[in-house]
Amino acid sequence: MIYAYIAVMALVTYLIRMLPLTLFQKKIRNVYIRSFLYYVPYACLAAMTFPAILSATSSPISAAVGLLVAVALALWEKGLLTVAVGACAAVFLTEQVLTLFLHQPLFG
Amino acid sequence: MIVRCGRNRSGTRADIRAGPTVLPSLLILIWRVFMENRYMLGFRHGIPIALGYFSVSMAFGILAVADGLSPWQAVLISLTNLTSAGQFAGLSVITAGGSLAEMAFTQLIVNLRYALMSLSLSQKLHSSVGTLKRCVIAFGNTDEIFAVASSQRQSLGFFYMLGLISSPILGWSAGTLTGAVASTILPIFIRSALGVALYGMFVAIVVPPMKRRHSIRVVVAISLLLSTALTYLPYLSSFLSSGTLIILCTLAAAGLGAALFPLKEEDMEDPAEASPEAASEEAQAAASQKTEKEVTP
Structure with missing residues (x-):
């Protein structure tokens, strides 16, 4: 079953990339469709990031700090790698501080 | 037996024809293809992307194994999909035990943006890039590869x-x-x-354009509000899978965005559509570009 999932994922993703590149020589002129496609990545990535990020780490507090650091670095126009690593570092440091502060391991 | 090491292309041909030097010449030809030429230039341009991908895909590998997939299956997904957001959403469909139709629809919605990028990239490719080569290039049209490709001044060749x-x-x-x-x-x-x-990578893609465009800020705000509401509201969250949630938020936020802020002509990144004069200029430029070489070091 898992390979059926993977096959469907790969096929759909490939067709989305391949069909416009080969079939559509003319550009879409419908303003609404073009605008919709233009906004899709932002709407989609925003919905995927929040609130899912809050359950991505051991504690919602460290995840929230990671998110804030990521947003700050992105506002500062840093690259993908810097933002991703910065968020990871923020989560790591926050969890170390939380562990110290609580005088017990965060990870029971 | 003299093997020329210059960059002269006709020289390379002569070397290949010469009987005893066929093997070394072939090796030099292969070396040129990989070291000097367009393939290697592209490869070098891709290295910063590769470093960023390494750290992000490590997170994907960790998540996939935590969700019960084998390392081999995780690598197979990465090799065949090459899309962070899509794989991430696909993983949630797999763990939720969703149907194959839900998987297909999730991938369609999450990766729909690639259709727009492929449309844009199709205008950027060199005229020598035929349908078969486009089929190969299409596989690797990710957000970051598309970004680097569009930042090149020349039209882009296959290698x-x-x-x-x-x-x-x-x-x-x-x-x-x-x-x-x-x-x-x-x-x-x-x-x-x-x-x-x-x-973190998603944030890095979404936030910088938010600084510049009010419309994107509104779209992101709508999407965030909806996803938060659908996650925490008591009745809705019980029958919505995370894949469906992403689809709903994307359709609603991008749809509202398109209705409230339809793109203006100058936002469309297509000078050919700006005016008839510009269109004819574009056609002339395209015609003259056919004689130019594709991007070289």
């Missing part, structure tokens, strides 16, 4: 694109494997920290 795709594929697959294999070895606080890497 340059092949190189630009190769290094990120390597980084993406190797990172997935490392994450998947190392996840059981890595201490939990490292795994926890890497859990936000993917989200």
